[in-house]
Amino acid sequence: MVSSAIRELLKVTEQEGMISFAGGLPSPDCFPAGAIAEATEKVLATSAGKALQYGPTPGLMPLRELCAELLIGRGVRVGGDQVLITSGSQQALDVIGKLMIDPGDTVLVEEPTYLGALQAWRPYRPNCVTLPMDDDGLVVEALAERLANGLHAKFLYVVPNFQNPTGVSMSAARREALLDVAAQYGLPILEDDPYGELRYTGSTIPPLAALDIARHSQLRHVVYLSTFSKLLAPGLRVGWVTGPAWMLKRIEQVKEGLDLHTGTLSQAIAYEACRDGLLDRHIPVIRAVYGERRQVMLDALAASMPTGVRWTQPEGGMFLWCTLPDDVSSAEVFDRAIAQHVAFVPGTPFYANGGGDNTMRLNFSHSTPDQLRTGVARLAAAIA
Ligand SMILES: Cc1ncc(COP(=O)(O)O)c(C=O)c1O
Numbered sequence: 001m002v003s004s005a006i007r008e009l010l011k012v013t014e015q016e017g018m019i020s021f022a023g024g025l026p027s028p029d030c031f032p033a034g035a036i037a038e039a040t041e042k043v044l045a046t047s048a049g050k051a052l053q054y055g056p057t058p059g060l061m062p063l064r065e066l067c068a069e070l071l072i073g074r075g076v077r078v079g080g081d082q083v084l085i086t087s088g089s090q091q092a093l094d095v096i097g098k099l100m101i102d103p104g105d106t107v108l109v110e111e112p113t114y115l116g117a118l119q120a121w122r123p124y125r126p127n128c129v130t131l132p133m134d135d136d137g138l139v140v141e142a143l144a145e146r147l148a149n150g151l152h153a154k155f156l157y158v159v160p161n162f163q164n165p166t167g168v169s170m171s172a173a174r175r176e177a178l179l180d181v182a183a184q185y186g187l188p189i190l191e192d193d194p195y196g197e198l199r200y201t202g203s204t205i206p207p208l209a210a211l212d213i214a215r216h217s218q219l220r221h222v223v224y225l226s227t228f229s230k231l232l233a234p235g236l237r238v239g240w241v242t243g244p245a246w247m248l249k250r251i252e253q254v255k256e257g258l259d260l261h262t263g264t265l266s267q268a269i270a271y272e273a274c275r276d277g278l279l280d281r282h283i284p285v286i287r288a289v290y291g292e293r294r295q296v297m298l299d300a301l302a303a304s305m306p307t308g309v310r311w312t313q314p315e316g317g318m319f320l321w322c323t324l325p326d327d328v329s330s331a332e333v334f335d336r337a338i339a340q341h342v343a344f345v346p347g348t349p350f351y352a353n354g355g356g357d358n359t360m361r362l363n364f365s366h367s368t369p370d371q372l373r374t375g376v377a378r379l380a381a382a383i384a
Contacts, residue, residue, distance in 0.1 A: 009022055009343070009345060010022060010023055012343065013343040018341050019341060019342045020343040020367070020375075021345075021367065022361075023363055023366055024363060025234075025365070025366045026229070026234065026365055027289060027290070027293075027365050030286045030290075031232075031233045032282050036232070038273075039269045039270075039272035040272075042272055043272050047268065050264070051268035052265060053264060054264070055264040055267070056261060057255055057260060057261050058083075058248075058252055058261075059261065059267055060085070060271060061080060062271050063085060063238075063267050063270060063271040064081070064083040064240070065079075065083075066080075066274055067080070067083045067240040068080045068082070070226075071083070071226075071242060074193075074210060075207065075213075075214075076209045076224060077210075078213075082245070082248065083240050083241070083242050084240065084242070084252055084255070085238060085261075085262045086240060086255065086262060087238070087239070087259060088229060088234070088237045089227040089229070090120065090239075091255070091258070092239060092240075092241045092251070093116065093117050093192070093225070094120040094121075095255050095258065096223065096251065097120050097124045099254050100154050100188075101121060101125070102124075103124070103125040104127055105126050105153075106128075106152060106154060107127070107128050107129070107153060107154055107156075107157065108131055108143065108153045108155070108156040109128050109130055109156075109157050110130070110131055110133050110137075110138050110157070110158060110163065111132060111351055111355075112166060112347060112351050113130075113159070113350060113352060114157075114159055114163075114164045114165070114192065115349050115350050117157055117192070128353060130351070130352050133163075133166065133168060135168060136169075136170065136171040136173075136174050137158075137163070137168055137169055137171060138158055138160075138170055138174060138178065140181060141177075143156070144181050147184075147185045147187065155187070155188040155190050156187055156190065157192065158170065158178075158191055158192070158208070159192045159193070160175060160191060160193070160205075160208060161317070162316040162318070164318070164319055164361075165321055165347065166314075166320075166361075167313075167317050167319045168312055169205060169315060170205070172205045175208055176211060179208065179212060179221065179222075183215075188221060188223065191209055191222050192225045193207055194225075194226060194230050195230060195318065196226070197230075197231060197283050198230060198283075198316045199316035200294055201291070201315045202316075209242070219242065219244050220244060222243065225239065225240070226239065226240055227239035231282070231286070232270060232282075236266045236269065237263065237266060238262060238266050238270045290365045293364045293368075293369060294314065294320075297320065297362065298311075300372060300376035300377065301380075304376055305322075305380050305383070306383055306384045308325040309324055309325070309383060318364065318366075319362065319363055320362050321359060321360070324360070327358075329357050330344075330358055330360040333346075333382055336382040337379055339382075340381060342375045342378040342382070344361060345361045346359070347359030347360050
């Protein structure tokens with residue numbers, strides 16, 4: 001095991017005066033602290049006996065039902081009994097790795113991919129095979145070609161909406177094509193969707209899980225993860241997973257051995273806070289704040305980046321991805337940027353098998369518009 005490059009890096013970014021595009025943090029301005037305080041008080045006043053007690057491994061049923069409603073809103077028609085609460089999506093990634101990966105097994109990932117998934121799986125010693133992406137997300141033709149040539153993989157991991165790290169979304173046509181490939185080769189897909197609700201422009205694309213259910217009337221090829229981290233607060237550590245029934249049963253067994261269950265107090269607070277439609281009121285607030293910040297960062301990049309620097313145009317989420325000219329190392333730019341008091345994450349750790357030396361991830365959700373403008377100007381100077 002190695003420590004996460006990002007965690008090491010975040011230590012530098014805590015220096016006084018630093019503008020950081022490095023973290024993956026939601027803005028604290030967007031935490032519904034009042035609603036969470038009220039919910040906490042109510043939970044402790046009315047159901048402390050339950051909320052402070054051990055609970056069932058799959059989670060508290062009212063919360064599972066609430067998650068099922070959220071899923072139905074995304075086109076994923078499941079019931080509460082098909083939802084399992086996890087301690088953040090991160091735990092689901094670990095559980096699925098523990099369940100699925102024997103040493104040397106092939107796991108297919110996008111290039112680049114979410115660093116936290118690579119970190120969760122590294123102890124299980126997978127052979128990660130990377131697949132290319134373009135502006136429409138995973139290049140499904142490349143996947144089909146590898147499988148047609150005999151590659152056997154345990155599963156494919158994808159973040160189709162506003163991917164961390166690139167901000168890129170998989171097009172609707174690619175999603176359909178991916179499900180065709182999954183059906184042809186019996187390839188399980190792990191769909192990770194923490195950001196799908198955070199769309200600021202363009203129109204919603206159904207998750208793979210919704211398309212899978214539309215085809216088979218149940219989840220057959222897709223295991224779907226989501227979380228309250230970006231909608232309420234990551235400190236609650238409440239996420240959820242749905243998938244084929246046999247898979248959920250196994251996930252439950254592994255989770256029981258890990259932590260018995262996700263904190264009942266956190267689950268009860270999440271439920272109490274959301275039961276009266278808080279998310280319907282709160283998500284538009286987050287969209288307005290992050291949507292403005294995204295635009296400020298895009299405008300600032302367009303105004304100041306030297307020629308030869310390219311970046312993605314995410315329609316939602318929290319990140320965008322910059323590609324420097326081939327011969328420019330983002331690690332070297334990082335040192336210069338830190339000297340100018342601006343931080344970002346160099347792209348290499350998001351590459352399962354190395355590479356991406358000229359890439360970087362920029363977060364736009366955590367900085368204020370003024371910080372975004374100043375930070376991008378500093379970054380442009382460091383690159384120049
Ligand atoms: C793609 C992706 N998956 C999972 C996670 C983990 O989220 P959680 O806070 O629910 O554990 C993150 C967090 O940034 C993420 O970006």
